[in-house]
Amino acid sequence: MIVNVLYFAEARDRAGRSSEPMEMADGARLEDALAMITRRRPELAPLWAHLAVAVDGVLAPRSSALRDGAEIALLPPVSGG
Numbered sequence: 001m002i003v004n005v006l007y008f009a010e011a012r013d014r015a016g017r018s019s020e021p022m023e024m025a026d027g028a029r030l031e032d033a034l035a036m037i038t039r040r041r042p043e044l045a046p047l048w049a050h051l052a053v054a055v056d057g058v059l060a061p062r063s064s065a066l067r068d069g070a071e072i073a074l075l076p077p078v079s080g081g
Contacts, residue, residue, distance in 0.1 A: 001026055001068035003033060011051065011074040014043045024066060030055060031062040033072055050077050 003022050007015045022040075024033060030053065037044070044051075052075040055064055066072075 001028070001066070003028075003066055003068075003070045003072055005033070005037060006071055006073040008074065009076045011044060011047055011076050014047065015041050028066050029062070030060055030064040030066060030072065033066060034062065037072075037074075044074070047074075047076055051075060052077075 001024050003024055004019055005022055006019045007017060012018050022033065022036060024036070034053065038048070052059055053062075054060060054073040054075060055066065056071055057073075
C-alpha cells in the first residue's frame with residue numbers, strides 16, 4: 001500500500017520537501033511508518049520528541065492501523081503571538 005507523508009514547518013525544512021509517498025506492507029501500523037521515516041530522514045531526529053503525528057487529519061496513537069492512501073502528517077509545535 002502507499003501512504004503519503006506530509007512534513008510541516010521545521011520538519012519540512014529539515015526533510016527538504018513538503019511530502020513524499022511511502023510504500024508500506026499491507027497491515028502496517030503508524031509505528032511501522034514512523035520507523036521507516038526515521039531511517040529515511042535521519043535529519044528529523046532532533047524533532048521526534050516534539051512532533052505530533054496525525055493520520056488523515058486526526059492525532060493518532062502509534063498503534064493505529066494504516067490504510068492505502070492514508071496521509072501521515074508530522075506536526076512540529078507551533079508558537080506565535
